[in-house]
Amino acid sequence: MEKPQIELPTGPAPENLVVEDLVVGEGAEATPGATVEVHYVGVDFASGQEFDSSWDRKQTIEFSLDRLIAGWQEGIPGMRVGGRRKLICPPELAYGPTGGGHPLSGLTLVFVIDLLDVK
Incomplete structure (x- = not known):
């Protein structure tokens, strides 16, 4: 895969977590607290x-989901390896x-995450 270009939605920033599968993976499923390996891009919603x-x-990054921001803790579980x-x-x-x-702090953030592995 290549680095994604993030298309920002129009309108006001959402008040709740928005989860959208761009590519549905077919590999192992990420579970709460799992260790995952990802590639990601983050942008500010407003700008x-x-x-x-x-x-x-x-360089990919590997980490335990329970050490991340709440949006990732809630938004990555259920995702499958190979997904975006x-x-x-x-x-x-x-x-x-x-x-x-x-x-x-104070910003609504948009991430596109590629799930490469679940451990």
Whole structure:
């Protein structure tokens, strides 16, 4: 797969987590708390500005789902290896409200995640 181009929806930012399968995988299924290997891109919903991309580092990332932002903890389980999923995470499921101390606090974030492996 190639690095995805994220198309931002029009209109106001959603208040709840939005989960959209762009490609449905056929491999092992991610479960809550599983360790997953992914490629991902993240952009700010409002500006479309990319803030992070494993593709640009040319390196996948592996982590336990229970160590991630709530939007990923809720949005990745059920996904299958080989799949590509878009998550739109409101601030309370990302890095918290404005002034929360993280550079992305207060922002609605859009991620496109490719699930490469489940361990």
